[in-house]
Amino acid sequence: MMTKKQVLFALLGFGIFFSCQDSDENLEPQTVVNKAVFSGYVQKGPFVNGSSLTILELNENLDQTGKTYFTTISNNQGGFEKKNIELVSNYVALKADGYYFNEVSGNTSTGQITLYALVDVKDMNSANVNVLTHLEHARIEYLVQEKAFSFTEAKQQAQKEVMAIFGIPEPTAFELLDLTTDATLLAISCILQSSYSTGEMAELMADIITDIRADGVLDNTALKLKLVDNAISISLLDIRNNMTSKYAELGVNKNIPDFESCVKSFIVNNTDPNARITYPTTGLYGVNILSDEVTSVTRLTFGKENIYPIYSMNADVPRGLSLRIVLKNGPYSDSNGSWYLLSYPDPLNWQLSQYDSELQLQEFAVKGKPGDMKLGFMTERFGGNNDPLYITIEFYENGSVTPTKVKKLYLEDPKN
DSSP states (O other): OOOHHHHHHHHHHHHHHHHHHHHHHHSOOOOOEEEEEEEEEBBTTBBOTTOEEEEEEEOTTSOEEEEEEEEEOOSTTOEEEEEEEEESSSEEEEEEEEOBEETTTTEEOSSOEEEEEEEEOTTOSBOOBOHHHHHHHHHHHHHHHHHOOOHHHHHHHHHHHHHHHTTOOOOOOGGGOOTTTOHHHHHHHHHHHTTOOHHHHHHHHHHHHHHHTTTSSOOOHHHHHHHHHHHHHSOHHHHHHHHHHHHHHTTOOOOOOOHHHHHHHHHHHTSOTTOOOBOOSEETTEEBTTSTTOOEEEOBOTTOOSOOOOEEOOEEOOTTOEEEEEEEEOTTSOTTOSEEEOOSSOOBSOEEOOOBTTTTEEEEEEESSEEBOEEEEBOOOOSSOOSOEEEEEEEEETTOSSOSEEEEEEEEOOOO
16 A cells, blocks of 8 residues: 555656656757768878778767778878768868878878868768868967857858968868869978978967967968978979879879969069179179179189198078079080089078080079078190180079070189
């Protein structure tokens, strides 16, 4: 026999049960995002086969939900694929870790790098990870988490700001870009890489990300100048050849886009339009053989002792400009070369070719920096001719394929 109090508690419990059951039935089911196959490419240059890719589900505030999928890069084009993905959110972070093909050096990177992408996958079955998705990701997080932007608004804002760093006004969804078809992505990838090691490039990108995170503007002048110097220093022809050779090696026919125009445009937009290359009358080591005022030098001749005339080869090349100098032996000069280079100190910023004994010439190049080096002249006649000895100096300024200036430099005997 139940007491009145026991009956009352039983009825209350029964009511609570049905009340909860009714409440559950009225709840809207969670949205489920199913992907039978989700794929894409990871490209710095392309990541190498076996590199890892992690897919991390995010909520609307871009915090991790705890659901994670793992896969690997399955070829040397950087391609990945993951099947049977089920999410309760539209948003994911793609995190790639691995080695990559360095398009500037033409070799596989010596170290691993991590790249991120933040993506709304509701209507997407493919997304790429690259340096642009990496540069924008922390800015998107800041705008969503600190400024209450929607993901779409934050994405559009961050893309515009990243492109503004490189002077490109029309943003495109970065996760849709492919290094082999988009000139902008390839140009920016090369500018960031330059001659840097993997670690140095990662540090540069991290510094840019930190700088733009809160206000979207690259305020650090030193970082801006680094990017310009990088753009000036890279060999566009080598990069094109490296990319073409790499994909040919992979058996893939790719027409590499016109990234060269993007790099050149970036340089022009970030340098003084009135800048010009100048050739001072003297350099660090003496009279400057490139100066218009210098038409002759004193040569070291055999049989003379303690006479070692030393000269400078000096050019002031402003940021954004480039210079190539070609020294050529004149007639009746020793085929081993009329000039000699002093090993100490090392040439200041000049890049030197090997001496071409067949053509009897040597090339010297400098980009965006003052160049100076220490040299002298030593030659013997051959052929029994007493005509004046000289070398020819050809100047190729700012990528010109024909000389912008040519001068003769006469080699005279020491005066007693």
